[in-house]
Structure formats: structure tokens, C-alpha cells
Amino acid sequence: MATDRDDEANRLTGRIARYARVGTGVGGVAARMIGAKAFGREIDKGNNAAELARALGGLKGPIMKVAQLLSTIPDAVPPEYAAELAQLQSNAPPMGWVFVKRRMMAELGAGWQSRFGSFEKEPAAAASLGQVHRAQTLDGAAVACKLQYPDMASAVEADISQLRMILSLHRRMSSAIDTREIGEELGERVREELDYRREAKHIALYREILGNEPLVRVPDVYPELSTGRLLTMSWMPGRRLLDFTDHSLEERNRIATAMFRAWWHPFCHFAVIHGDPHLGNYTVFEDGEGSPQGINLLDYGCIRIFRPEFVQGVIDLYRGIETNDRDRIVAAYESWGFRGLNNDLVDILNVWARFIYGPLLEDRVRAIAEGISPAEYGRKQAFQVHQALKEKGPVTIPREFVFMDRAAVGLGGVFLHLRAEMNFYRLFNEEIEAFELSAVKARQAAALRKVDLPLP
Numbered sequence: 197m198a199t200d201r202d203d204e205a206n207r208l209t210g211r212i213a214r215y216a217r218v219g220t221g222v223g224g225v226a227a228r229m230i231g232a233k234a235f236g237r238e239i240d241k242g243n244n245a246a247e248l249a250r251a252l253g254g255l256k257g258p259i260m261k262v263a264q265l266l267s268t269i270p271d272a273v274p275p276e277y278a279a280e281l282a283q284l285q286s287n288a289p290p291m292g293w294v295f296v297k298r299r300m301m302a303e304l305g306a307g308w309q310s311r312f313g314s315f316e317k318e319p320a321a322a323a324s325l326g327q328v329h330r331a332q333t334l335d336g337a338a339v340a341c342k343l344q345y346p347d348m349a350s351a352v353e354a355d356i357s358q359l360r361m362i363l364s365l366h367r368r369m370s371s372a373i374d375t376r377e378i379g380e381e382l383g384e385r386v387r388e389e390l391d392y393r394r395e396a397k398h399i400a401l402y403r404e405i406l407g408n409e410p411l412v413r414v415p416d417v418y419p420e421l422s423t424g425r426l427l428t429m430s431w432m433p434g435r436r437l438l439d440f441t442d443h444s445l446e447e448r449n450r451i452a453t454a455m456f457r458a459w460w461h462p463f464c465h466f467a468v469i470h471g472d473p474h475l476g477n478y479t480v481f482e483d484g485e486g487s488p489q490g491i492n493l494l495d496y497g498c499i500r501i502f503r504p505e506f507v508q509g510v511i512d513l514y515r516g517i518e519t520n521d522r523d524r525i526v527a528a529y530e531s532w533g534f535r536g537l538n539n540d541l542v543d544i545l546n547v548w549a550r551f552i553y554g555p556l557l558e559d560r561v562r563a564i565a566e567g568i569s570p571a572e573y574g575r576k577q578a579f580q581v582h583q584a585l586k587e588k589g590p591v592t593i594p595r596e597f598v599f600m601d602r603a604a605v606g607l608g609g610v611f612l613h614l615r616a617e618m619n620f621y622r623l624f625n626e627e628i629e630a631f632e633l634s635a636v637k638a639r640q641a642a643a644l645r646k647v648d649l650p651l652p
Contacts (some may be wrong), residue, residue, distance in 0.1 A: 224374040241257035273484060285292055291345065293317045299343055303426040308354040311421065315341070321476070325389055325497070330431060338431035339418060342392065343387075348425075349390055356383040357603025362614055366423070377533075381595035385471065389497035392427040398496035400431065400647040405462045411454035432492040441603050441613060448490050451480055452616035454491040456623050459607055466640050467507045467652070471599035472498035475608035475613070500599040501644070501652045504636040505531060513629050514553055517546070533594025540588040552604050555620040562615050570609035 291299065296317070300308045307364045309315060313332035321328040333339055345351075360379050388394055403414045405450040413432055421428035441453060455478070462468040470477075470493070477495040480488045511530035516524035526542055534545070551574060555564050565573060585591060644651060 198388065200543075207637075211288060222513050227494060238270070238531050242396045254390070265650060268543050268581070290319045290322055291343075295346075296329070297341065299346065300341075300426070303343070303423045304421070324576055327426075330393065330477060331428075333418065339421070340415070340429050341421070342427040344390070344392065346424035352390060356386065369492055376592075377595040378593055378598050379597040385498060385599065392422065394649075395496050395499075397647045397649050398400075398499040401466075401468065401499070401643060401649060402493065403464050404643050404646060405468065406458065406493075409461065409608060411450070411489065412458045412534065413492045414539055415492075415494070419626045432479065432481065432494070432566055434481045434492045437475055437480055437491070437610070438613060440480055441615065445487065445615075445617060448614045449618050450618050451488050451491060452611050452618060453623065454612050455610055455616075456620070457627075458491060458493055459603065460587055460624065463502075463510075464631060465636065466643055467502040467504045467636055468640070469502070469599065469603050470496075470498070471500045471603050473603055475610065478610075498599070498602075501640075502596060502600075504651050505639055507513050507598075507631070508633050511631055513549060514556065514624075517549060517553055518557055532596060534633065541585075541591050543583040544588060545591075547579050547584065548601075549575055552601070556624040559619065559621045561617055561619050563615070564611040564620070566606050569610070570612040573609045573612055574605045577642060 200329070241628050296319075300315075305309060313336060315331040318328050318329075319327040320330045320340070325348050329341045329343065331339050331341050356379075357625060369450075398417065399415060399417050403416075406412045406414055415429035415432055418428040418430075436573070437451065440448060455473070459473060464471070472495070474495075477493070479494065481490055482491055484491050509528045512524055512531070515529035516528055525546065526537060529537060529542065529545060537545075542552050555562060568576075597602045641651060
């Protein structure tokens with residue numbers, strides 16, 4: 197029987213150790229920045245950014261995920277920092293077999309191995325908060341066991357504290373936006389990722405939403421082999437998405453279409469998004485001849501459930517930009533939570549909005565962007581926004597913007613990796629064609645009730 201004890205929940209000793217390791221690197225950068233500011237010296241952002249990246253890069257774990265998320269939000273951190281943070285890899289060093297056995301015993305009890313037909317000693321995959329082992333159930337079904345690393349609650353709280361320090365420092369030095377809402381949103385989402393029972397409910401929600409979508413596969417959950425820190429799911433065979441970048445345009449477009457639907461359909465019809473479209477969160481399933489047929493959606497820790505009114509605002513902003521309707525654009529921003537807008541700030545926000553919506557506004561076959569790498573996607577526009585806000589700001593970024601923006605940039609990067617060429621306008625308009633706020637509210641409420649998740 198799965199245990200409910202929580203010996204590791206945010207232990208003080210774990211937090212202190214994490215504070216010490218994170219704080220040394222971050223604190224050194226902070227001290228130099230404050231000193232330079234106090235004495236009127238020029239701040240060497242490039243050197244400080246590289247040093248901060250080195251400090252965080254040695255830690256792995258949740259702060260790495262937070263750092264990568266920050267790198268995609270315009271002006272959350274200086275452009276030099278964004279470029280360094282975007283390169284970080286979030287995976288922590290794997291747990292050894294002795295440690296894995298101890299962790300599995302803590303979750304499923306002393307006889308845990310007797311509950312599996314087999315359990316592979318070496319991890320099949322790693323992530324920011326845990327690692328995945330391939331196993332078989334007693335009846336021979338292949339499963340993926342996602343096991344959380346120890347003391348993650350402590351690590352998350354320590355890292356969130358350092359995140360607040362980084363954001364606060366940037367606000368004091370040169371930021372043209374108020375990042376407090378960003379910090380709260382990132383903290384809340386990362387805390388949610390600790391709860392594998394909640395992730396199991398997210399999987400059930402996506403099975404409800406995408407159950408009839410042939411291009412996207414969602415795993416089953418084995419609740420009898422799952423706990424708050426162990427999630428056992430059906431194993432979904434597939435290959436890395438990057439293995440298909442040299443396939444035919446038709447096959448690359450099929451994968452890209454699957455990605456588009458996996459992201460935009462839940463959002464437009466249920467006000468739900470997958471907030472971390474990282475390449476490692478997908479694999480591609482094939483037919484018997486090796487031709488790609490669609491994607492396996494693997495990770496459900498970072499799911500954002502919105503108020504349906506937010507979806508209305510996203511569509512209103514799209515229509516406002518499409519028809520150059522200024523009043524509709526302003527009303528859309530305000531419905532998102534932007535406050536104190538003037539004409540200059542609206543024009544600056546529109547720079548970013550036109551970048552995000554650009555491929556969805558042209559009724560033609562096209563690439564998501566031309567002449568840039570996936571890593572550079574959105575970087576130029578973010579810099580433009582940063583420069584303009586320094587003159588015309590400040591502005592407070594509402595928390596609902598954070599993962600919407602992160603996901604849109606991440607999705608665009610995937611399309612660039614695939615070199616997809618599609619009519620994004622038609623794909624998007626198919627999703628929003630029958631949008632009606634009351635219908636989305638009813639649909640979302642019914643789906644969340646069915647899987648025992650609260651309304652947003």
C-alpha cells in the first residue's frame with residue numbers, strides 16, 4: 197500500500213544547505229552589481245550573466261527550470277542573462293540503484309519489487325525534479341516509473357527564495373517591468389510540480405481533452421503504483437523529435453500539426469495549456485514502416501489552468517490586431533490583468549503580440565520564422581520591448597501572461613527545429629472558429645470536476 201507520510205516536506209536542513217549553495221553564486225553577482233551601482237560604475241552584464249549561469253549550472257534541479265522559464269519572458273532579466281540562462285540544462289545527476297531502492301521503499305513499502313514483474317536499474321530518462329525508470333507490471337504491461345529526487349520540497353523553497361532575489365535585484369538595477377507577479381506565478385507552478393498526485397489528475401484531464409485526437413497520445417496512470425512522489429504511467433514507445441528533422445516536409449509538418457493541436461486545442465476549448473513545450477517532453481510515435489504518425493505527450497507537471505475569460509482576451513487581442521481595432525486591443529490587455537496602460541505602453545506590448553501572433557495572421561503556408569535559430573526565437577523582439585519599456589515604462593506583467601508567453605515561445609522553437617511550413621492561420625482559426633465563452637466555462641468545469649481538480 198502506498199505511504200502518505202511526508203518526511204521530506206520542506207525540511208529546514210535541506211533549505212539551509214540549498215540556500216548556502218545557491219546563495220554563494222547568486223550573492224556574489226548581486227554584491228558586485230549593487231557595488232557598481234552605488235559607486236556609479238558600469239555594470240559588466242555579460243560577465244555577471246556568465247558567472248550567474250555557472251553558479252546555477254552546478255546545482256541542477258528546480259532553479260534550472262525557473263532560470264530557463266525566465267529566459268523567455270521579455271525583460272524579466274537583462275538580455276545578456278536571458279541568453280546565458282537559456283542554455284542551461286535542467287536535468288539533475290541520476291540517483292544510483294541503492295538510492296533508488298531506498299526511494300521506492302519509502303513510496304511503496306518494503307516489498308515494492310514484488311509488485312512489479314521487472315524494474316530496470318538504470319534510469320531511462322532524467323528531469324528537473326526526478327528520474328524515470330522503465331518497468332513491467334505483474335501482468336507484463338510496460339510502464340514508466342517517475343521517481344522524485346529526495347528533498348525536492350526543500351530545494352524548491354530555497355530556489356524560489358533565490359528567484360525572488362534575482363528578480364528584485366533586476367527591478368532595482370534596470371528593469372522597466374514589475375516582476376513580482378512573475379515570481380509568484382513561477383513559484384506556484386514549480387510547487388505544483390512536486391505533487392505527483394496532482395500530475396496524475398493532469399494526465400486524466402488531458403485524456404479527457406485529447407482522447408479523440410489521433411495525432412496525440414496521452415498515457416494511462418497506474419494509481420496502485422503511484423504516490424505523491426512516484427508516478428507510474430503506461431510506457432509509450434517513441435523516438436526523439438529531433439530524430440525527424442531530416443525527414444520529408446510532409447512528415448515534419450505532420451509532427452508540427454500534432455504539436456499545434458496538443459497545445460492550442462486544450463487552450464481554446466478548455467482554457468488549459470501545457471506550460472513547458474520542451475523537446476524532452478515529447479516523443480514521436482511511428483507506424484510499422486517507421487513513418488511518424490504523431491506525438492506522445494510525456495510530462496504533465498507544468499499544466500496551467502486559466503480562467504476562461506483569459507482565453508477570450510487572447511482571441512480578442514488576435515482579432516484586434518488582425519483588424520487594427522485599438523479599443524479591442526486595449527480591452528484585451530486589460531482583461532489579461534495589465535493596468536495603467538497608455539498609448540505608448542500599448543504600442544510596446546503590441547510589438548510582442550505581433551511577434552507571437554504573426555504566423556497566425558497570414559493566410560498562407562509559411563515557416564514560423566525565417567533566418568533564425570530555435571534558441572534565438574523571440575530574442576530580438578524581447579530586446580526591442582526591453583529598450584522601449586526603459587523609456588516608456590514601467591508596466592506590471594500579470595501572472596497569467598507568464599506561462600502563456602513561455603509556451604508560445606517554446607512551441608515556436610519546436611516548429612523551427614522541425615523546419616515546418618504550414619498554414620498556421622488556418623490551423624488557429626479552426627480552433628477558435630466556434631469559440632463561445634459560456635461553452636468553454638461549462639466544458640472546463642465538467643472536465644475539472646470529472647478528474648477532481650479545482651476551478652481556477
